[in-house]
Amino acid sequence: MIVTPALDDSRLYLLQGAPAVGKLTLARELERRTGAIVVDNHLVNNAVFLPIGLGRDPEVTLEQTDALRDRVRDVVHEATIAAPASLSHVFTFWLPDSPENAEHVERLRALAERRGARFIPVWLTASREALLERVAAPGRAERSKLVDPGILSELLEKPQLPAPPDAVILDLSETTPAQAVQELLAALD
Numbered sequence: 001m002i003v004t005p006a007l008d009d010s011r012l013y014l015l016q017g018a019p020a021v022g023k024l025t026l027a028r029e030l031e032r033r034t035g036a037i038v039v040d041n042h043l044v045n046n047a048v049f050l051p052i053g054l055g056r057d058p059e060v061t062l063e064q065t066d067a068l069r070d071r072v073r074d075v076v077h078e079a080t081i082a083a084p085a086s087l088s089h090v091f092t093f094w095l096p097d098s099p100e101n102a103e104h105v106e107r108l109r110a111l112a113e114r115r116g117a118r119f120i121p122v123w124l125t126a127s128r129e130a131l132l133e134r135v136a137a138p139g140r141a142e143r144s145k146l147v148d149p150g151i152l153s154e155l156l157e158k159p160q161l162p163a164p165p166d167a168v169i170l171d172l173s174e175t176t177p178a179q180a181v182q183e184l185l186a187a188l189d
Contacts, residue, residue: 036090
């Protein structure tokens, strides 16, 4: 059952976590429960990754996509600002620790404020074992998601952006999406 939020209950959720933690699955459950619009990180990334051939040609690097992805992200943010004030949104990202990623969180916080929405940062965690097991799950490749446990293992060595003081932290190692959303919504009341 979708519950349409009241105008003064608009929210902008930021779901942050490593690849395969379950960001999109949790976002879809939030959408099902609250009616929030899911703005998955692959909406931005795949608009660049697919046409540039990332992963198909070894000469194409992730760093070469940064400026293009920033431009797509700016358009997505502009569209979010233009959306009716009653709508809520769920953004998903993996944010390794860097000044640029810390700034990205603050940009989303400012976007929520500009919309008159409550900003809800949610830091998602899972055990290394759970992540490595999930990364090769069927369906991930169809969305151009990371599916290589070796690459994920390397990425997990990078420090994750620390959670802001107002973040809700959820461990998804053994929690179902429905349980995690219930826990998140209860923490917000």
